[in-house]
Amino acid sequence: MAKYKEVANEIRKRIKNGTYPIKDRMPDQTTLSKEFHTSRVTIKKALDLLTVAGLVYTIQGSGTYIKQNALQLAESSIRIGQNVGLTAQVDESMELENKTLKFGVRFPTEEECEQLLLKKEDPVYEIDRLRILNKQPYSLEHSILPLTLVPGVTQEVLQQSMYDYIRNELGIVFGENRQTIRAAQPDELDKEYLNCADDEPVLEVSKVMFTSSGTPLEYSKVRHRFDMVEMSFVNLNTELE
Amino acid sequence: MAKYKEVANEIRKRIKNGTYPIKDRMPDQTTLSKEFHTSRVTIKKALDLLTVAGLVYTIQGSGTYIKQNALQLAESSIRIGQNVGLTAQVDESMELENKTLKFGVRFPTEEECEQLLLKKEDPVYEIDRLRILNKQPYSLEHSILPLTLVPGVTQEVLQQSMYDYIRNELGIVFGENRQTIRAAQPDELDKEYLNCADDEPVLEVSKVMFTSSGTPLEYSKVRHRFDMVEMSFVNLNTELE
């Protein structure tokens, strides 16, 4: 473990246990560098980590201060880049079932070419799955994946986790993803599989997943019953420049 | 402008204009430090910026590489922490009108106390506004703000921008915010003001806005017609650790 991460963790502990009281000013960087037997640059890198994590903030010429909501953050598992997820999380006690509705190969549509940076002749998998949580219909997932990037998909893979297969079997490292969320009226599939009445909407999440090298890997649209999920995230530093 | 930011901008330009081709390896850090007449540490800080921005990625022992989707990012205005917003952006040519439906003062509910870290005796403003875009009902906004933090709100402020008032008149610097998005069936207010039919859902966005020092400033719920908005964001580095 790098020293600046160790220092950051130690300071995080101190904030959590009250050694550095909320809203107080922290010891200055020079003092900290002496205490931790390290250079000031290393202290600065540690404090940068905590700043991005939302625990502290600095004012040049004044000092480093603890945020008032630091304790909430120290408790939770929110981390940089990891701050997006379905609130209705699936935990150990829940039973998740996959039902494959469609599994085929075809050429991509124009929209899919654009999203996945493909040519018209690059074949893709088209996969429709119904996710069932505790015997209740949970979501309808429509996924498009380039055949050349993600080869060897089988019915068995679809029953398990597609992402586990991509990560563990194919050795692909995930990078960023882009999502768009909207509310929508239920269509025929929603009514059939999610048991939506005419006036029961769905929350639709479109996502493009990229590898760490920036290659588009998957374009998916997931539809949820409106009463089954909500999406939460933290938006940092809206006042940059 | 700090030197590492200048270097980052120059490298960004080179990626954009093709000096460093997509998916190629960049010159190594030592070479770059000589070219820019600076230290390697400064080059590293510049590359860190570009990494967070999603333009490049590094593999220790191997090199620094350009991401395949770097060009899309270089074009767009997406920045760190700024990567969340309504897709239906309001630009200059659009006409935005505010209609105040309710403007009152009261004590907070239990939920509001929890979200805003208030005591039961701390009074709050309760504000309901209808936003009208190009003569079309756009959103219904319900806001709760602590009276002691945001004093002096007037009808005139509500007609203009509340955030401008908080920033410019009160000198408060915004920090992070937390949002939750869900789909919902229309209620009576939605039907009256957003012209929702019974089967036309709304997209509801709950938000808690914090100051830079981490004090909760505003708790709001905004409801949109399902066909007027969608929310987009970029989720970075899902594979940390």
Added chain:
DNA sequence: TAGTGGTCTAGACCACCCT
């Protein structure tokens, strides 16, 4: 084994806040 990125140091100078 050679090349490359990751980290760390000690000291320096500057910009900014506060009194």
Added chain:
DNA sequence: GGGTGGTCTAGACCACTAA
């Protein structure tokens, strides 16, 4: 003017990759 954070340097060592 004194204190504090932001930046920068030159050099060093380590960890990892790739051949």
